Amino acid sequence: xxxxxxxxxLADLQAWGYEVRIAWWGQGFSKDNPxxxxxxxxAEITYITTGEFLALAGDVxxxxxxxxxxxxxxxxxxxxxxxxxxxxGTFKSHDAGRTDxxxxxxxTNDRRNVAVPTLETWADLESRHGGLxxxxxxxxxxxxxxxTIMTAANCSRVSAHNQARSMGIDGEQICLTCxxxxxxxxxxGDGYGFRFERKEALIHSRFKAxxxxxxxxEDFDYSEFRLIIDEVGTMPFTEQIxxxxxxxxxLIVDLGDRGSSTYRVAQTx
Ligand code: SF4
Numbered sequence: 001x002x003x004x005x006x007x008x009x010l011a012d013l014q015a016w017g018y019e020v021r022i023a024w025w026g027q028g029f030s031k032d033n034p035x036x037x038x039x040x041x042x043a044e045i046t047y048i049t050t051g052e053f054l055a056l057a058g059d060v061x062x063x064x065x066x067x068x069x070x071x072x073x074x075x076x077x078x079x080x081x082x083x084x085x086x087x088x089g090t091f092k093s094h095d096a097g098r099t100d101x102x103x104x105x106x107x108t109n110d111r112r113n114v115a116v117p118t119l120e121t122w123a124d125l126e127s128r129h130g131g132l133x134x135x136x137x138x139x140x141x142x143x144x145x146x147x148t149i150m151t152a153a154n155c156s157r158v159s160a161h162n163q164a165r166s167m168g169i170d171g172e173q174i175c176l177t178c179x180x181x182x183x184x185x186x187x188x189g190d191g192y193g194f195r196f197e198r199k200e201a202l203i204h205s206r207f208k209a210x211x212x213x214x215x216x217x218e219d220f221d222y223s224e225f226r227l228i229i230d231e232v233g234t235m236p237f238t239e240q241i242x243x244x245x246x247x248x249x250x251l252i253v254d255l256g257d258r259g260s261s262t263y264r265v266a267q268t269x
Pocket of ligand 1: 128154155156157158174175176178179180181184191192193194195
């Protein structure tokens, strides 16, 4: 039971982007061994990885490469979070694309350049962009001024949305005042179509997404979905925003007006 709690805490910390190391002084898992504040002066303390910690607790399982998918399914039958710590180059992404689990989201920092054949058929949850280009390494990137545009912009107000995002403001008003809103909802063209692309992708039961593009849990039912997170340690699960006192006051008023659950949580903290 205690190990299950440790595992859950460690999974949360890793999901939030923390790289966790655990102090180890040979404490084992017995109450008879000293706590850290009971150690003699000068006692040796080392730092171990979460994988090493769970292995010491007997909570790590190994499997043959050919058994990966069966092993994942078995693990998910008893665990909410499963961390596959197999090394790079062991085809985890390839196998993720072969999963039989129907509702799956492959979350990755570089969605546009996933070069795994088994994931090619998964839909793409495209993010808002002002045009895409191909860089010198053959990778698809957001175009900068002067780049050759290979894919037309899917939004004509990207900078306004970026600005709102950097301030932690919901950009919906930017869309609601956009003269292309109707076209953007129903079709694609140069400078619009983000909303249409997103709606189409979210119909699918399997899609690839950047973590920042994942839908708000208030708008999307995740209950039957499984998230397969690539390189979880590199995920930006938190972001820094800049806001002055007026912006915060306006936000509180706005949240209060909407009766948002976020506002109720903020009130209680
Ligand atoms: S409606 Fe479409 S084009 Fe207009 S701001 Fe929103 S995403 Fe951009």
